[in-house]
Amino acid sequence: MNDSTEARLDPALAAGNRKALAGYRASHFLWQVQEGVATVTLNRPERKNPLTFDSYAELRDLFGQLRHATDVHAVVVVGAGDNFCSGGDVHEIIGPLVRLQAPELLMFTRMTGDLVKAMRACPQPVVAAVDGVCAGAGAIVAMASDLRLGTARSKTAFLFNRVGLAGCDMGACAMLPRIIGQGRASELLFTGRSMTGEEGERWGFFNKLCLPEHLLEQAQALARELVQGPTFANGITKTMLHQEWAMTIEQAIEAEAQAQALCMLTQDFRRAYEAFVAKRKPVFEGN
Structure with missing residues (x-):
């Protein structure tokens, strides 16, 4: 929104519906805004960037705030190091889940689903830059993005089946078939096997493959191109x-x-x- 529009906007309305996020200080991942492009970096490379209860909740809340952002017009999600995201942390999420009762388990699954809802509801295009391991909830975050760039060494796995769970997690049964087709989605969700980077590009999951050393650069360039549009x-x-x-x-x-x-x-x-x-x-x- 430019200065002339801000001048016409009632201050009380603006206060409740306009917010600058460049100065946001993330607690459980890295956050940077340049030229209207926000970069979210999942930053636990020693563990292949798994998610925790805390990071799930903060990502959900941050993507919710993006609906009101005045200074962010596209988002890039990337993992630190050579991997995107290995899913929910085995020790910090999976272990505690087996000890919870139904109400608390439903609280968790609704929280994870709310992250996908927030990613889909924010007006900014979200670009996932996927290298290496992209598994479980990591695959869902990539799926929930609007555009996906991968590498030849990307390994994307919706591996819920392999841990005794259904493939219907965080919207996968609704969204994945629309991206890659019903048969291919069924194969990945029933078997939990990894989709290679080449398969991902051929099937339409990845918009294109990049060299690993240029992946983030090209994802941010794509995001900047979107920011230059209407x-x-x-x-x-x-x-x-x-x-x-x-x-x-x-x-x-x-x-x-x-x-x-x-x-x-x-x-x-x-x-x-x-x-x-x-x-x-x-x-x-x-x-």
């Missing part, structure tokens, strides 16, 4: 991509008509037209 309209695109899963074609066409009419009211739409007339590239401002 970010308000991009947020609408993300919303509609998600919401239209549960619509008929007729409902989707009507919803898109309303969404597109809203985007036609933006200054970015006018900027694009004026730039076309002047034979120059438009400079979008997200309003």
